Amino acid sequence: MAPFAKADVIWMNGALVPWDAAQTHVSAHGIQYGTGVFEGVRSYDTGNGAAIFRLEAHMRRLAASAAFYELPLGYSTEELCAAAVEVVRANKLTNAYLRPLAFFDSYSFAIWPRDCPVTIAIIAVPGGQYIQGGPDHGARVTVSTIRRIDASTLPPSVKACGHYTNSVRAVQEAIRRGYDDALMLNTKGDVAEGSGANLFIVKNGAVITNDVDASIVAGITRDAVIQIARDLGMPVVVKPLSLMDVETADELFFSGTAVEITPIKEVDGRVVGDGTPGPLTRRLQASFLDIVRGKVPAYDSWLTRVAR
């Protein structure tokens, strides 16, 4: 991913502040111990202003992640949605990537984050491709030796900052091996997901993905893909995925806010299909892109329009 371009302002603790003023102290609990929660959200140019995709679902998931770590956000989901709209509008963004983030701030070195104040921010920057060329040409992935975190230690569906050291290890290994991203197994040995995206398989005309009990983040894009596939009349199956399922798939793709719908063209040197994005992946991707850009009125409830 290319480095982000600075925006003018960041929403921080209830106010829009200049980018360079949105600072925190190195002693913050969230920096020491990773005790923060976050979201990744995208907005798109509809040709008639920006629209944020499934904003409320993202803010609800942020609230659930925060509740898990007993981190009081101090703002309702409704207030955070309004703040996200405000930060996109104030920065005059259309195609943007938004990063809501809340963490325990500076108070003490005690592990128990008692009495730590909470800092909350929403950053928005111009959006770009997460895996360069991935959505158009497909990504190359490797099966990671790093297993996905398990619910018995850290709940995989909670988007907490510290949990992502797991994904960092996997993606570092993947890049070292010369691939674009990792495919992570769970502790049972089934396939879980990518370092920051859910996995879909296409086999004999069916669209197949795993569920939260496979140690995945319950992706909002995953949920959208399932609905879009059903609406397009494609059979959808939700079941555990084995490595064999991956190796014998007709098509494979990642779904996620950052990667959007990214076809996978190769797994550890094994070419998927004919090595180009498959027909169902292409149909789902085209439909997804039309929906997020506001071209399909039936899905309007997924969009939060940003008034100019």
Ligand SMILES: Cc1ncc(COP(=O)(O)O)c(C=O)c1O
């Ligand atoms: C590990 C992981 N899996 C899956 C996803 C996809 O989730 P979503 O579609 O809600 O962005 C993400 C991104 O949030 C992620 O970090």
